[in-house]
Amino acid sequence: EDQVTQSPEALRLQEGESSSLNCSYTVSGLRGLFWYRQDPGKGPEFLFTLYSAGEEKEKERLKATLTKKESFLHITAPKPEDSATYLCAVGHGRGSTLGRLYFGRGTQLTVWP
């Protein structure tokens, strides 16, 4: 069965304290690994898509990397406004197109001043 597992479930960081979130996956026909940010009561906000092992993408204090079995979201010198739940999702291939997304439970990040 296709699965996405995120760790840790919750992470508390002091402002400026860098860390990494993990997403491990088992899925056949991977068509992209997606990172989203979700604020309370809101919809997921797109951050990155990674397609192949070795790929890296950066945006401000965030950097996402991908291997054949897992992805990391590195947060460098976080600020309180980075506090949110970070969701990982994998896209399942259906023929030549992208099918449904399978989500992990997310990592709830709290950054305190």
Add this chain to the structure above:
Amino acid sequence: EPEVTQTPSHQVTQMGQEVILRCVPISNHLYFYWYRQILGQKVEFLVSFYNNEISEKSEIFDDQFSVERPDGSNFTLKIRSTKLEDSAMYFCATRWGDYGYTFGSGTRLTVV
């Protein structure tokens, strides 16, 4: 930046009633989806819709649920005879290629 708009933001309904959740997709997107998130749980896929028909549905999407694009712009999810366990956030999402889906802000459905 283009947005996916969902209405209403919150809906309270009596058990057994029908509800219709509405979504206005991004105009040049071709693929439409409904996902839901029960409080404290994962975001779960319900259904995908392409070229005016369902392309994939999950085991959750049973005869109680239906989708349509009635006027070429809105995309709706209908839930017939709601149950308590249908209480959740329902998200519409759209995309136009193998890129990140764009999600709406969601409709919080509360069945009482």
